Amino acid sequence: MISGIVKSGKMRAENIYVTNKSNAAKLERLESRYGINAMPQAELPYEDIDMCILAMKPKGAAGVLEALKDKLVPGQVVVSVLAGISTGFMEDNLKDGQQVVRVMPNTSSMIQESATAISPGVHTTDENIEDVKELLSSMGKVFLIEEEQMDIFTGLAGSGPAYFYYLMEHMERVGRENGMDEKMAREIIAQTILGAAKMIIEKDETPEVLRKNVTSPNGTTASGLNALRKYNGGTAISQAVNHAANRSKEINRELEGVLIPS
Ligand SMILES: NC(=O)C1=CN([C@@H]2O[C@H](COP(=O)(O)OP(=O)(O)OC[C@H]3O[C@@H](n4cnc5c(N)ncnc54)[C@H](OP(=O)(O)O)[C@@H]3O)[C@@H](O)[C@H]2O)C=CC1
Numbered sequence: 281m282i283s284g285i286v287k288s289g290k291m292r293a294e295n296i297y298v299t300n301k302s303n304a305a306k307l308e309r310l311e312s313r314y315g316i317n318a319m320p321q322a323e324l325p326y327e328d329i330d331m332c333i334l335a336m337k338p339k340g341a342a343g344v345l346e347a348l349k350d351k352l353v354p355g356q357v358v359v360s361v362l363a364g365i366s367t368g369f370m371e372d373n374l375k376d377g378q379q380v381v382r383v384m385p386n387t388s389s390m391i392q393e394s395a396t397a398i399s400p401g402v403h404t405t406d407e408n409i410e411d412v413k414e415l416l417s418s419m420g421k422v423f424l425i426e427e428e429q430m431d432i433f434t435g436l437a438g439s440g441p442a443y444f445y446y447l448m449e450h451m452e453r454v455g456r457e458n459g460m461d462e463k464m465a466r467e468i469i470a471q472t473i474l475g476a477a478k479m480i481i482e483k484d485e486t487p488e489v490l491r492k493n494v495t496s497p498n499g500t501t502a503s504g505l506n507a508l509r510k511y512n513g514g515t516a517i518s519q520a521v522n523h524a525a526n527r528s529k530e531i532n533r534e535l536e537g538v539l540i541p542s
């Protein structure tokens with residue numbers, strides 16, 4: 281996220297403050313790579329923060345919200361990328377009236393090609409949403425969604441890049457097994473996926489129509505697709521998305537049971 285935001289020039293690196301749990305070497309690396317301000321939590325200028333982005337593991341959410349509760353005030357927007365952590369949970373564990381926004385980016389943020397979802401909390405204003413959208417659009421496309429769709433969005437887009445990498449790993453292996461240079465195979469597959477994605481975005485056609493356009497009767501693609509059907513490729517893909525979405529729901533159930541009493 282830092283990489284995408286800094287690259288876009290939408291925010292000056294010197295206005296970004298970053299902290300973590302304890303890894304000082306990582307903070308030094310971030311500071312020298314991006315020119316941002318990296319520091320231990322105790323040194324953060326909390327009163328000057330407009331937007332506080334939380335990006336630790338979901339299980340750390342309760343502790344971090346508790347620590348932030350008395351440091352932030354309503355007006356400062358808390359943005360969370362944590363899978364499975366709801367806006368309600370954040371609101372319950374922060375000051376009354378604190379504005380929160382739940383977001384789900386993916387790792388393509390690094391090259392400003394993320395598909396990122398945002399869902400506001402109950403105290404969030406239109407201006408807050410615009411500010412968050414504006415910032416996150418520096419790392420790719422932003423979709424405003426109902427929070428109840430955040431689990432399925434996570435299954436599709438948050439985790440999504442991993443499915444394509446997995447697919448590429450398998451395609452690359454077959455290329456290698458057939459004598460192709462590994463790097464060239466990788467480049468060919470990446471260009472093929474990029475082209476297919478761009479066709480969807482630019483041609484305003486459904487994947488089904490585009491698939492049929494590739495498929496000559498009794499040709500090579502028909503043969504490949506038959507194998508995908510025979511080995512339940514479609515079911516495997518649907519199951520991957522469903523399982524990831526269900527895990528997001530499960531994280532929510534596991535962690536929202538640890539509400540901090542106010
Ligand atoms: N990876 C992905 O593609 C995506 C991840 N997410 C979400 O992002 C979050 C982070 O995932 P990921 O980057 O893989 O995790 P990592 O473990 O790589 O990073 C977590 C970071 O949080 C820091 N941290 C942990 N506890 C605290 C704390 N109490 N106060 C301050 N900082 C803390 C860690 O500090 P230290 O450096 O000291 O260890 C570390 O830098 C998760 O909630 C995940 O659901 C969302 C969308 C996509």
Ligand SMILES: O=C(O)[C@@H]1CCC=N1
Binds near residue numbers: 363439
């Ligand atoms: O795997 C995870 O839990 C995180 C959330 C979405 C992508 N990575």
